[in-house]
Amino acid sequence: MSNPSLLILPGDGIGPEVMAEVRKVIDWFGAKRDMAFDVSEDLVGGCAYDAHGTPLTDETMAKAQEVDAVLLGAVGGPKYDTLDFSVKPERGLLRLRKEMDLYANLRPAQCFDALADFSSLKKDVVAGLDIMIIRELTSGVYFGEPRGVFKEGNERVGINTQRYTESEIARVARSAFELARKRDNKVCSMEKANVMESGVLWRDVVQEIHDAEYPDVELSHMYADAGAMQLTRWPKQFDVIVTDNLFGDLLSDLAAMLTGSLGMLPSASLGAPMANGRPKALYEPVHGSAPDIAGTGKANPIACILSFAMALRYSFDKGDEATRLEDAVNAVLADGLRTADLLGEDGVQPVSTAEMGDAIVAKLDASL
Amino acid sequence: MSNPSLLILPGDGIGPEVMAEVRKVIDWFGAKRDMAFDVSEDLVGGCAYDAHGTPLTDETMAKAQEVDAVLLGAVGGPKYDTLDFSVKPERGLLRLRKEMDLYANLRPAQCFDALADFSSLKKDVVAGLDIMIIRELTSGVYFGEPRGVFKEGNERVGINTQRYTESEIARVARSAFELARKRDNKVCSMEKANVMESGVLWRDVVQEIHDAEYPDVELSHMYADAGAMQLTRWPKQFDVIVTDNLFGDLLSDLAAMLTGSLGMLPSASLGAPMANGRPKALYEPVHGSAPDIAGTGKANPIACILSFAMALRYSFDKGDEATRLEDAVNAVLADGLRTADLLGEDGVQPVSTAEMGDAIVAKLDASL
Ligand SMILES: [Mg+2]
Ligand SMILES: [Mg+2]
Structure with missing residues (x-):
């Protein structure tokens, strides 16, 4: 070989x-x-x-x-x-x-x-921290069409499209569950299902993949803004976080900065x-x-x-x-x-x- | 009266x-x-x-x-x-x-x-913190059309639309500049102009309103993910932050949690x-x-x-x-x-x- x-x-x-x-x-x-x-x-x-x-x-x-x-x-x-x-x-x-x-x-x-002293957070909040954020990287609002700056009447309009297919969500969810099995077996999925339909689909598909293929993994759901809060308040509550491209962009950087x-x-x-x-x-x-x-x-x-x-x-x-x-x-x-x-x-x-x-x-x- | x-x-x-x-x-x-x-x-x-x-x-x-x-x-x-x-x-x-x-x-x-002790952040990072986040509240991806969960072939697709008009950006930018004048005269505008055209328009319009009407206010621009990092690292660098509905949803909650x-x-x-x-x-x-x-x-x-x-x-x-x-x-x-x-x-x-x-x-x- x-x-x-x-x-x-x-x-x-x-x-x-x-x-x-x-x-x-x-x-x-x-x-x-x-x-x-x-x-x-x-x-x-x-x-x-x-x-x-x-x-x-x-x-x-x-x-x-x-x-x-x-x-x-x-x-x-x-x-x-x-x-x-x-x-x-x-x-x-x-x-x-x-x-x-x-x-x-x-x-x-x-x-x-x-x-641990390099963090802006208190030592007990970050010492021993070990979380994994899985960000969907090839779809979502950074890629969706239509997109651009257009003229409408006499003003400009900026448009981007958040778009996720079921299979795009399913495959990244599987990545998260697989990873969790090798870690502490916990996944928290984050979206804004309370105000975005793409978030509703995200939540539903993650739950379906869980129930059908990974019932042994502990799954929770959190709104992304609450997620930003909880990462700041007590990040050790998380093991694996799975989220979309945009929320993952912010939350992964936030989590990185926690470490200092x-x-x-x-x-x-x-x-x-x-x-x-x-x-x-x-x-x-x-x-x-x-x-x-x-x-x-x-x-x-x-x-x-x-x-x-x-x-x-x-x-x-x-x-x-x-x-x-x-x-x-x-x-x-x-x-x-x-x-x-x-x-x-x-x-x-x-x-x-x-x-x-x-x-x-x-x-x-x-x-x- | x-x-x-x-x-x-x-x-x-x-x-x-x-x-x-x-x-x-x-x-x-x-x-x-x-x-x-x-x-x-x-x-x-x-x-x-x-x-x-x-x-x-x-x-x-x-x-x-x-x-x-x-x-x-x-x-x-x-x-x-x-x-x-x-x-x-x-x-x-x-x-x-x-x-x-x-x-x-x-x-x-x-x-x-x-x-200050209630914060998960170190006391010197948050003591005396006084920032103001201005979140656009009536437009953006929580309101844009088209939106919904649709059937495409044999799978579901979740769609939301980020959409900002020039006038929507201009009016909230003015709110931020007006407020800054009564505070420390500094505004930081946050978007993702590197990957979203709606962010490019946001940045351009905020800069235009600044140059035409508020040249006395100190204006900076930051990508929203870097903003999340900087809020965590050293929040006192900010006075007024202005950002869109979605980024503001996360960043305002993050900033709130900093205070503990x-x-x-x-x-x-x-x-x-x-x-x-x-x-x-x-x-x-x-x-x-x-x-x-x-x-x-x-x-x-x-x-x-x-x-x-x-x-x-x-x-x-x-x-x-x-x-x-x-x-x-x-x-x-x-x-x-x-x-x-x-x-x-x-x-x-x-x-x-x-x-x-x-x-x-x-x-x-x-x-x-
Ligand atoms: Mg990022
Ligand atoms: Mg919020």
Whole structure:
């Protein structure tokens, strides 16, 4: 059997330097855990535009469709702000999501004990927090037609359409229930069924899928505005939250901010199973390309490294190895190592991007 | 000149008992500040249904249109859960908002120093917090057509339409700029212009109104998901936030929860100026009818009393008297008086709804 394949797209800004640390981790798993990957690397975003005049070539797109998982760094930068909308760096990422049909966006919000003080919330509210928000990513009001700014009489009208089909809701609901079974077996679905018919359908379909296929999972429903409140008040009440594209956009960012350290947060975007049973998958850190600190060694590689841990868990069914990697990150943080974005405690000297990567690899060694 | 007129609609659950305390305050301003109001009282919600078979009679609706301001308690309760959608208690409130065309929903999020510990956020993050969220209330995706659950092939599709006209955006933007001028002169407008054309129009129109009519006000724009993050991270960076109906629904509740005590928060819903120059106006607490504690003396009357303070400020141009009332509330809290919803500190005995109202009136006396 051939090795599983990974396409690495470091992208722009700090993308290449955080990805260099992920490469160390990938190499470690190959050398020490007998888990070799066939790794290829390519361009996405501004650097792809510079080289080819497009943020994602057809060749790279085709490669992404063929591999077992895509690992992406970050895209964009001020250099590309004046580009036409159609070739902006972000379009490369959107094309990947769309053509791979990555409908389930997994956004964990985890608070590392050593970093609980970084949160604006009280320590007891966030310490040990471990929730997973699943955002529907390929439909809803960001994609529905009709859309646009139109002239009506003598004024303009802005229109977008929230539109969900039963099958779109059903597949992301299944993702949530499957995930919950591997966690604390609880799903909370959020919408605004009290004022939106698309929310009524969302609630009905989630309940139907539950009753027919996942009756063992604890399911609750909450209005999205109450959800925003409850995430703020006592986030540990949740295990898995499933919600639509727009509500998920806000709630996943809100949940991320609860942890206080965006530089730590990974994400996965999953689609339908491929012929080999693995889901179409793209893994990337939540943070952006941070062009202001690119090349200074200040970037935090942890979010990107934890994105690879998600790949181990969700694409390669290596949950134990994913946990090993997450534990290594935890151990490094418990030792007090901090990149520049995590300063705040008195007298701590920051380590560089590479030093953080090396320290995590050393902890992996120590785990054997 | 005749007295300004107030229509009081206590509603259901704890509505009547908190409104009874507001009546004490209204009477105090009549007796001690020479500010007599012509007060009439009527039914809304479940109690109106019980009496007349409708949650709001045409006669009450007509009265609401004629008075200078409407003050509402709360509506709803389990007794009415099985009623047809068209006569549910909430429909009475929605009819008021709709027929009075109350497009600007003012949702202050203020943290009282004495209550800062109730927040899930760190004390320094919320102590002294004083922001105002203005939510567009009569348009957007909760009202746009087409809407519904339709059959398409052999599956259901849920559809709602986000729709904003230029004039709808312009009028609520003006509300925000006017308000900012009386506060810290800063407005932050939130939308998702990066992915929604209705957001692009929102941003453009807010900027145009600013440049043409309010160039003295500091205006910034933020994506709504970043707004949710920033509200959680450091809410004091904001003064006035203006946003659409859906984003405002989530963000105003999120901001309310930052303060940690929903029982304290008032709201105003304002429409266009009437012939006398006063805006159409409805004032109500953010909390609900809390049927579980109705009649037990446990209800906190402060949110409803502070709603009357908003009426003094926004309908009757008595900002100084509004501040006097707010200061009285502050003083009572600083003395340690707590209704049952505000317990948590050791050894504090709760006061009743009426005792809280009396204490606030006593502080008003002391202010003279
Ligand atoms: Mg977002
Ligand atoms: Mg709400």
